[in-house]
Amino acid sequence: MNVTVLDRQPDTETQSQLGFVDCDVHPYTKSSADLDPFLSERWREHRRTIGARSRSPFSNAPNYPRMSPGTGMRMDSWPEDGSHPGSDLGLMRAQLLDAFGVAYGMMMPLLGRGGDERNVEFGAALCAAANDWQAAAWCDPEPRLKASVQITTEYTEAAIKEIEKRAGDRRFTQVMIPPRGLEPLGRRRYWPILEACAANGFPIALHLGGTSGHPSTGGGWPSFYHEEHPSYPQSKEALVTSLVIEGVFEHIPSLRVVLVEGGFAWLPSLSWRLDKHYKRLRAEVPHLKQLPSEYIRDHIWVSTQPIEEPERPQDLLATFEWIGWDRIMFSTDYPHWDQDDPRYAIKVPIPEVERQKLFRGNAMAFYGLD
Amino acid sequence: MPRHVVASVDEIAPGTCTIVSVAGREIGVFNVNRAFYALINRCPHEGAPLCRGRILGRFESDHPGEYRLTRQGEMLRCPWHGWEFDIKTGQSWCHPDSVKARTYQVTVVDGETLAKGPFVAETVSVTVERNYIVVEL
Amino acid sequence: MAVPAAGAIDCDIHPALPGTHVLVPFLDEYWRAHVLMRGLDRDDYGLAAVPANAPINVRPDWNPAKANAGTDPDLLRQQALDGFKTRFAICNVLHGAQAILSEDLSAAFCRAINDWVVAEYLDRDPRLRASIVVPMHSAELAAKEIERKAEDERFVQVLVLEMGELPLGRRQHWPIYRAAERHDLPIGIHAGSSFRHPPTNLGWPTYYLEDYVSWSTGFAGVLNSLISEGVFVEFPRLKVVLMESGVTWLPAWMWRANKTWRGIRAEVPWLEKSPADYAREHVRLTVQPFDGPPRADQLQRLLEEIDCDEMLLFATDYPHWHYDGADALPDGLSADLTRKILVDNALKTYPRLSS
Numbered sequence: 001m002n003v004t005v006l007d008r009q010p011d012t013e014t015q016s017q018l019g020f021v022d023c024d025v026h027p028y029t030k031s032s033a034d035l036d037p038f039l040s041e042r043w044r045e046h047r048r049t050i051g052a053r054s055r056s057p058f059s060n061a062p063n064y065p066r067m068s069p070g071t072g073m074r075m076d077s078w079p080e081d082g083s084h085p086g087s088d089l090g091l092m093r094a095q096l097l098d099a100f101g102v103a104y105g106m107m108m109p110l111l112g113r114g115g116d117e118r119n120v121e122f123g124a125a126l127c128a129a130a131n132d133w134q135a136a137a138w139c140d141p142e143p144r145l146k147a148s149v150q151i152t153t154e155y156t157e158a159a160i161k162e163i164e165k166r167a168g169d170r171r172f173t174q175v176m177i178p179p180r181g182l183e184p185l186g187r188r189r190y191w192p193i194l195e196a197c198a199a200n201g202f203p204i205a206l207h208l209g210g211t212s213g214h215p216s217t218g219g220g221w222p223s224f225y226h227e228e229h230p231s232y233p234q235s236k237e238a239l240v241t242s243l244v245i246e247g248v249f250e251h252i253p254s255l256r257v258v259l260v261e262g263g264f265a266w267l268p269s270l271s272w273r274l275d276k277h278y279k280r281l282r283a284e285v286p287h288l289k290q291l292p293s294e295y296i297r298d299h300i301w302v303s304t305q306p307i308e309e310p311e312r313p314q315d316l317l318a319t320f321e322w323i324g325w326d327r328i329m330f331s332t333d334y335p336h337w338d339q340d341d342p343r344y345a346i347k348v349p350i351p352e353v354e355r356q357k358l359f360r361g362n363a364m365a366f367y368g369l370d
Numbered sequence: 371m372p373r374h375v376v377a378s379v380d381e382i383a384p385g386t387c388t389i390v391s392v393a394g395r396e397i398g399v400f401n402v403n404r405a406f407y408a409l410i411n412r413c414p415h416e417g418a419p420l421c422r423g424r425i426l427g428r429f430e431s432d433h434p435g436e437y438r439l440t441r442q443g444e445m446l447r448c449p450w451h452g453w454e455f456d457i458k459t460g461q462s463w464c465h466p467d468s469v470k471a472r473t474y475q476v477t478v479v480d481g482e483t484l485a486k487g488p489f490v491a492e493t494v495s496v497t498v499e500r501n502y503i504v505v506e507l
Numbered sequence: 508m509a510v511p512a513a514g515a516i517d518c519d520i521h522p523a524l525p526g527t528h529v530l531v532p533f534l535d536e537y538w539r540a541h542v543l544m545r546g547l548d549r550d551d552y553g554l555a556a557v558p559a560n561a562p563i564n565v566r567p568d569w570n571p572a573k574a575n576a577g578t579d580p581d582l583l584r585q586q587a588l589d590g591f592k593t594r595f596a597i598c599n600v601l602h603g604a605q606a607i608l609s610e611d612l613s614a615a616f617c618r619a620i621n622d623w624v625v626a627e628y629l630d631r632d633p634r635l636r637a638s639i640v641v642p643m644h645s646a647e648l649a650a651k652e653i654e655r656k657a658e659d660e661r662f663v664q665v666l667v668l669e670m671g672e673l674p675l676g677r678r679q680h681w682p683i684y685r686a687a688e689r690h691d692l693p694i695g696i697h698a699g700s701s702f703r704h705p706p707t708n709l710g711w712p713t714y715y716l717e718d719y720v721s722w723s724t725g726f727a728g729v730l731n732s733l734i735s736e737g738v739f740v741e742f743p744r745l746k747v748v749l750m751e752s753g754v755t756w757l758p759a760w761m762w763r764a765n766k767t768w769r770g771i772r773a774e775v776p777w778l779e780k781s782p783a784d785y786a787r788e789h790v791r792l793t794v795q796p797f798d799g800p801p802r803a804d805q806l807q808r809l810l811e812e813i814d815c816d817e818m819l820l821f822a823t824d825y826p827h828w829h830y831d832g833a834d835a836l837p838d839g840l841s842a843d844l845t846r847k848i849l850v851d852n853a854l855k856t857y858p859r860l861s862s
Binding site: 215235 | 561562563669670671672673674675676677700703704705706707708709710711712713714715716717719720721723724725727728729731732735736753755756758759760761762763764765766767768770771772773774775783796798799800801805808811812814828829
């Protein structure tokens, strides 16, 4: 880094104390051995020798290299000791939790990658370890941070066992399901897992990423990260479509879903499209008793990051209104490169009542944090 | 316009940026091939500490598959969302006419001239033997 | 809203092959012998992506009694052309020939389709025009077919499916775009898939309804590819027409594509302007289906967000079922925009229509 800050005058800018709930925070390990205390010797050995094997060409690099080091981290979030952004609780407090007076941060660990692991027993072990690690290394020293139950969707028994193990533990507020599984998430083979989430009082969080082995678009593998990054909304659209059309919400009426880091501007037009074509093809899906848009309104929440940036900022309000002011929850995505700053992310004034819902109220209710 | 002495010229090496605090705002002072420029340390996009970003050249191309690096050391890439800014003008790459980082007039003034005033030197002590970077707000 | 006047240009109708056997007379001697030997004339190469009898693909009053919809040229002329009093209609034959894995066989069938369309449709009605059906998985053979059929000015476009083996912007496809641009032919990209891959990046959905809904999502990937790869930089005169996409997904795509570009521009440094601006210049969309919002003010806002009156092209999408009667346009369009959608935009997009 070729920047020096000469300590001539203290920073006089006041930190705003917002008290918001951050629905997307990414803790990282300092090294891959950080999970070892939570793995059996068999899996420690396996990790050291065979290692992670997902459906992608590289052992440890993403399919699509990012534009900044550390798999796409904001460049000012590297701790002094050079360890990975998000791995230092002190810096996370300084840059996020204390800086903004965050009430709660919902952690979405993107490590271990148990959900992508082809050896499903190893994957289940990694998920359990990641869950133990969240609780011990983050929630216990920092009660503002809440954990997400990691599971692998391709090993049903282990997933259900892990969900049941964490049920009732108030450090865990949701189950984080890998969005890109082998099949769309609404397929029947995943219903036992979704049932277990609802039965144990957990909403599900569908964060982006994962390597299902399917190309990032229905038309094949793109060349560029410039295309991969906007393919995440495409995943979300397919997820919503699958969950709704397969009848998951008809079958599991108490299931609640939050879509994280997929944007949300696509949701109104997808809903219009689903409703329109459902009417023509309803004989194919007689198990649906409501319009798709009604299922969406009842069961789907969205987080705000990466905030949508219409060419006319006021169009953002119309989008929020369509989705529903009670369905939108603020997130930063700290410490990724495309994270949002709560002070500046939303470029259009929001009425105070709606602001409170978006930044705090909706998430407090959704996660049962009151 | 108040003129603030922020550093002596040898404190900011070529190809680097130093962030200084001037009248309550953070300003990044850049040495680009021995000429000095100043940008506010706040990205117009979402308020990131812009001047902590990477100093780069321009990644250009006329043709898919061809690549050209020009004007090395003249571009600043925001440490958050990667928006690229021309250090000399503050213009963003993508919206050069409408999105800019605030720039400040910078001059290099020798100590002897400065000693005659007027200037504001909050914590920089001026000696007549050296040259200084002066930022005008 | 019904089409208000005569003389519209219908940019998407679907004549359908009654069966593979109709192509046999149009195959050359070698391929005729080959196809007959293997009994391929008896195979049904209808696209799985477009089930012939699904309600959405067959409007009941456009359904002939004893055959699949779109297979009767007289009925097509009466219902699509006379029924809407259109001046021109562009035939887009959706057929599995484009999806056949053997490139040479694919090319042979595509050639036969194009010659069949001439004999059965273009020669029978001066209002009809057509897209050149090409073996989309072999750029070299596709370019050859474009060269062969471009001589006939009644071919006004090149047809590919939205989803193939590689995203449409990839350089492997560029011989197609080179040939098309040379002849001032837009690339018509129709909803659907050759199913080299599942239609979603999550894998294979269960229901046709899900596949159908996925076409709009897929077009976002198409535009990301065409633009990111620099197709419109390399081929500055090229236009593409997205057919049967749903339309209303477009503004959300624009916002996200532009946001992405502002941060990741350096990976694709040949882009000189925003993705949305490339789309406004090079991309057109047929208006059928139009996945419209429930309220008129929402439609108005959507059109303002698209911010380009030149993008939309009228289509009946005959014989697919997206509306009843002649109610082929969304309500609430201004007279000026309606005229552009019905006539002006098509004339600008398809230069051959004016010659």
